[in-house]
Amino acid sequence: MARPTRNRAPRKKTSTDTLIFRALIISSVILSNVIIAMESISGFEFQSSEIQSLQSDTFGNPAVLWVDQGSTLFTDEPNSCKSCHESNLSKAAANYPKYSNDQKKVLNLEQRINACRVSYQKKLPLEYESKELLSLTAYLVEIGRGQPLQIRLDEDSVKTFKAGEHYYFERRGQLNIACNQCHDDNVGRKLRGDTLSQGQPVGYPAYRLEWQNLGSLHRRFRSCNIGVRAEPFEYGSPEYVALEFYLAWRAKGLIIEGPGVRR
Ligand code: HEC
Numbered sequence: 302m303a304r305p306t307r308n309r310a311p312r313k314k315t316s317t318d319t320l321i322f323r324a325l326i327i328s329s330v331i332l333s334n335v336i337i338a339m340e341s342i343s344g345f346e347f348q349s350s351e352i353q354s355l356q357s358d359t360f361g362n363p364a365v366l367w368v369d370q371g372s373t374l375f376t377d378e379p380n381s382c383k384s385c386h387e388s389n390l391s392k393a394a395a396n397y398p399k400y401s402n403d404q405k406k407v408l409n410l411e412q413r414i415n416a417c418r419v420s421y422q423k424k425l426p427l428e429y430e431s432k433e434l435l436s437l438t439a440y441l442v443e444i445g446r447g448q449p450l451q452i453r454l455d456e457d458s459v460k461t462f463k464a465g466e467h468y469y470f471e472r473r474g475q476l477n478i479a480c481n482q483c484h485d486d487n488v489g490r491k492l493r494g495d496t497l498s499q500g501q502p503v504g505y506p507a508y509r510l511e512w513q514n515l516g517s518l519h520r521r522f523r524s525c526n527i528g529v530r531a532e533p534f535e536y537g538s539p540e541y542v543a544l545e546f547y548l549a550w551r552a553k554g555l556i557i558e559g560p561g562v563r564r
């Protein structure tokens with residue numbers, strides 16, 4: 302039986318000894334009833350029913366304000382996004398982060414939007430976490446809702462993938478805890494009033510009640526870094542883009558459900 306828990310990249314061939322050892326681990330994992338951690342589950346499932354209904358309500362979801370503004374920005378400006386993207390971009394949210402042949406690196410959706418602004422609209426890039434960039438991102442995520450995440454892992458993007466995977470399993474901060482120790486090993490446990498989810502990215506950008514605002518996935522990463530008293534990285538940093546790429550790959554099978562609502 303394959304072991305989908307960690308969704309790690311295929312490794313080099315392993316010896317029979319290691320395989321037997323792994324089989325033992327797998328059976329003990331099954332016996333100890335940690336099966337729940339084996340399939341991908343969206344963070345939505347770990348929210349209270351009040352928050353779930355807020356997210357599911359087309360008009361009650363506070364993110365609708367950003368989606369509306371995003372739709373206007375997409376359509377109304379001179380030399381608008383829409384003037385080039387008439388056939389809509391409903392697949393984009395599910396395909397990002399993605400390697401750009403143009404820029405010779407993996408870009409997330411925010412960076413792709415800014416690349417278009419700079420290259421094709423001859424405008425300055427929007428600041429990360431600005432109302433405008435969150436709105437355009439929220440709009441693209443909204444029109445991509447319901448699509449399964451489909452990340453392309455190939456020769457060009459594998460280095461970024463490896464960096465993200467490494468980051469995910471690396472202990473950090475004064476508390477010396479890695480992402481996986483919370484989001485794989487302790488899923489379902491309570492932590493400071495939250496129920497630990499698998500740390501899936503499919504609800505972002507999300508309106509967080511704690512923020513009283515819409516926030517990007519990178520803002521969430523920063524909260525998690527600060528939670529273990531680690532120095533957070535910059536929004537849009539190569540480290541966070543790599544982490545996002547790895548998480549998007551790890552989320553295989555989940556559908557885009559953003560913009561979400563979270564505690
Ligand atoms: C000390 C435990 C802890 C660590 C370590 C941690 N997080 Fe989190 N994380 C949380 C808590 C608590 C939440 C909010 C509840 C939830 O969804 O798990 C959260 C939420 C998230 C979410 C949002 C999930 C959703 O659906 O809203 C993502 C994505 C995430 N974390 C990614 C990461 C990544 C990547 C790392 C490593 C850099 C990390 N986390 C490290 C505790 C942690």
Ligand code: HEC
Pocket residue numbers: 375380381382383384385386390392393396399401402403413414417418421422437441
């Ligand atoms: C003058 C034409 C033009 C304008 C204006 C433009 N784009 Fe683009 N856009 C492109 C081209 C060409 C590509 C493919 C380019 C590439 O891969 O480098 C692209 C790619 C994209 C993609 C990635 C699609 C995918 O599936 O990979 C997104 C998302 C996107 N644009 C969003 C926007 C947004 C949002 C705006 C407005 C802020 C915008 N674009 C404005 C021409 C344009």
